[in-house]
Amino acid sequence: MPELPEVETIRAGLDAILPGQTVIEARVLHERSVRRQSGGAEAFVVGLAGRTFAGARRRGKYLWFPFADGDALVAHLGMSGQFLMSGERTPHTRVELALTGGVLRFADQRTFGGLWLCPGGADGPADIAHIAPDVFEADLRVLAHHIHRQHRGIKRVLLDQGVVSGIGNIYADEALWRAGTYYAADADRLPVARIVAVLEAARNVMAESLNQGGTSFDALYVHVDGEAGYFERSLAVYGREGQPCLRCGRPIVREPFMNRSSFRCPQCQRHSFTGPGEGNRPDADSVGAL
Numbered sequence: 001m002p003e004l005p006e007v008e009t010i011r012a013g014l015d016a017i018l019p020g021q022t023v024i025e026a027r028v029l030h031e032r033s034v035r036r037q038s039g040g041a042e043a044f045v046v047g048l049a050g051r052t053f054a055g056a057r058r059r060g061k062y063l064w065f066p067f068a069d070g071d072a073l074v075a076h077l078g079m080s081g082q083f084l085m086s087g088e089r090t091p092h093t094r095v096e097l098a099l100t101g102g103v104l105r106f107a108d109q110r111t112f113g114g115l116w117l118c119p120g121g122a123d124g125p126a127d128i129a130h131i132a133p134d135v136f137e138a139d140l141r142v143l144a145h146h147i148h149r150q151h152r153g154i155k156r157v158l159l160d161q162g163v164v165s166g167i168g169n170i171y172a173d174e175a176l177w178r179a180g181t182y183y184a185a186d187a188d189r190l191p192v193a194r195i196v197a198v199l200e201a202a203r204n205v206m207a208e209s210l211n212q213g214g215t216s217f218d219a220l221y222v223h224v225d226g227e228a229g230y231f232e233r234s235l236a237v238y239g240r241e242g243q244p245c246l247r248c249g250r251p252i253v254r255e256p257f258m259n260r261s262s263f264r265c266p267q268c269q270r271h272s273f274t275g276p277g278e279g280n281r282p283d284a285d286s287v288g289a290l
Contacts, residue, residue, distance in 0.1 A: 002061065002077045004134055004166030005209035010083055011058040014104075017085055018053040018065060021099040025049065033094035033108060036116040036127075047117045048073070048097065054122065060131045060165025066122035074125050078113030081106065134166035135203040144195035147187050154190060154198065155183035155262065167202055170238045171209070173263045175202035177237045182269045183262045208234065237263040 002010070026048040028034055028041040037044040051073075054066040065073040075081070080092075084105045089096065095106040095115055106115060118125040132138075143164060150157045157163055158172045167175070176183050178201035181194060212234065236246050241254040245265040254261045 002081070003168035003171050003206075004061065005171070005206045007058055007061050007063060007077065007166070008210060010077075011056045011063055014056040014063075014065070014083060017101070018099075018104075019055050020052065021101050022052045023048045023050065023097055023099060025098040027096040027098070028094075029096065030094040030108075030111060032111045033106065033114050034116060036114050038116075044115070044117065059124070059128050060134055060161050061168075062125075062128045062131060064118070064121060064125050064128070070120055070122045072118045072121035072125055073115060074118050074121065074127055075106070075115050076113050078108060078110065080109040081113030082108070131161050132163055132165045135164060135199055135206070138164065138199075140196055140199045140203070141192070144192050144199060147195050147199075148190065148192050150187040152187055153184040154181060154187045154195070155257065157187045158198070158202070159258075164199075166206070169260055169262075170235070171202055171206055173238045174205045174236060175199075177263075177265060177269060178205060180268050182271055183257065183264060184271075237265065239263065 026045045028044060031041045034041050034044045037047075039047075051071070052068045053073075054068050056063060056065050058064075061076065063075040063077070065075070067073070075083075084107060085102055089105065090107055092107045092109045093105045094108050094111065097104040097106075106113075116127075118127055121127070135143075147154075147157050147163065150163070155172050155176060158167045158175070159169070173183070175198055179194065179198040181190070181198055187195065237252050240252045240263060242251050244250065245252055245268060248265060248267045250265055250267040252263055253266055254263050256262075
């Protein structure tokens, strides 16, 4: 699933293309992709005609595209959603927007994503008001105190988009490894300083991913121009089961977690917690060198 760096990469690509573009015609090729639209596909097509885009914005994993008249087009990429301004229609193209400067296609192999119009949503759609700020927007110490009140495993809290947005399975695993923290450690038993370290690690790893265009494991995630991101090559734990930890050399393990997987180093991220800077937290130099 695209996470914050991937969605932000797409947002930036679209923000360089969309301003001033007018919708000549909208075509819905798969009605499931507009299932959240009030009035269905017909209302979606009629509602988009003649609208002029003002840019592209993001909150967490949601995108919205303000129109000059104050309304907005909202999008969630789901598991496999893509926006493409290059190439031809593919079998997974679900919606096409014929614009004054080309054709914008929304492709979604698994059809978990979707598009819908939000009246008056240009400054922030009401549909996504429940989504929390991300680690680039939030005061990390204030957020850490909020997380410290959660009686849940730290990774479950990181994935809760109502607590902090934009972090998914990949970057949660990477951040927890960098902060030397076991994914199932109870958030309310972790020192606030350790939670701040986890959040700082999440911010850093996602910033690095943004610099490399996000993470692309296969053709399901590419940029607006069809190019892939390269951060997969820099992942320390996610998807590296059995390979040596880049810090201590122990083999990375994969464990079941919420119908998916968690990857961790059994040495650097032990079940027991010894406290900030003691035993299972990497030193600053080792993290900074990655």
